[in-house]
Amino acid sequence: MKTVEEAARAKVNLALHVTGRRADGYHTLDSLVVFADHGDLVTARPAEALNFNVTGPRSEGVPTDKSNLVLRAATLFDNVAAEITLDKHLPAASGIGGGSADAAATLRALQRLTGQTLPKPEAILGLGADVPVCLVGRPVRMEGIGERLSPVPRLPPLPAVLVNPGVGVSTPAVFAALESRENPAMEAVPSGLRRPGDLAGWLKTQRNDLEPPAMALQPRIATVLAALRQIDGCLIARMSGSGATCFAIFPDAVTASSAATQLRASHPDWWTADCTFA
Known part of the structure; x- marks a missing residue:
């Protein structure tokens, strides 16, 4: 029986500028997005009907009905019959695109499993602003409401630590609390950033x-x-997306791993993962 697997890697906003607000209420953004080599896993295999289940260390409380973006993504395909399993490792609603990455991984998995083409871009965007960038899955500049993606100069691998303190933050509430919605756009990402320190400086x-x-x-x-x-060794620390997950970039993997070990010891109630952004 054919089985396909797709990684749903954590999405990280290294920079995120709010540049305006459209007449329909959506905010326009300008963001440099990268992806961690840490995340969830979506598995799909043929079945008589569409079935969905969630496993993994962060599975508790994850909905398995149509409120889950995995099922919403699956229903964009024609007459899909598959058993989809989401192995959940990322904290939910935490600013690192967990649900969006899961939806994007589902789209890739079902495209491979069924041979169907991907849904139309507007349907994919309708799943959420982060789904298109998660579908691309590589460093890009994301603008507008998530529909405009453009390449950036090659970035160095970034040893990093992700930390979530286990608290929820309402994205609408964060946007509502903005003091200014008309802010300068992000500068163009420069070429020649060869080391983590170079990118952190920018x-x-x-x-x-x-x-x-x-x-x-x-x-x-x-x-x-x-x-x-x-x-x-911390080169820069910042919040990703609308929070509450934060990241820190380090000069090398050994330093990042040591940092994660320190944090797990001092704050065992926090979700902490050492990884590499690319």
Whole structure:
């Protein structure tokens, strides 16, 4: 029996600028997006009907009805009959595109399993603003409401740590708390960034405009960022997306692994993962 697997890698916004608000209420963004070599896994195999189940260490509380983006993505295909399993490792609703990455992995898996073409771009965007970029799965500049994706110069592999303090942050509430919705766009990503320190230096001149309102709503984000910045070797620490997951970039994998070990010891209640962004 044919079985296909697709990784649903964590999406990380290294910079995220809010540049405006459209008449329909959607905010326009300008973001540099990369992906971690850590995430969920979607498996699909032929079946008599569409079935969906969730396993893994972060499976508790994950819905298995049509509110889950995996099933919504599956129904975009014609008469799909498959057993889909989501092995959940990423925290839900945490600013690293977990649900969107799962949906994108489902689209790729069902395309391979059924031989059907991918749904139309507007249908994919309808699943969520992060689904198109997760479907691409490589570093890009994301603009508009997620529909405009453009290549960026080659980036160095980035040893990093992801940390989520186990608190939820409402994305609509974060956007509602923005002091300004008309902010300067992100600068063009320069060429020749060969080391993690080179990219971190440039990132310090950019922003995540959602970080201040998210910290005001959930102060534990500030606690995480302070803990990351105090670790030896931390090149930059910032929140991803609308939170509450934060990241720190380090000069090498050994330093990143050591940082993750320290954080797990000092904050065992936090979700912590050492990984590489690419």
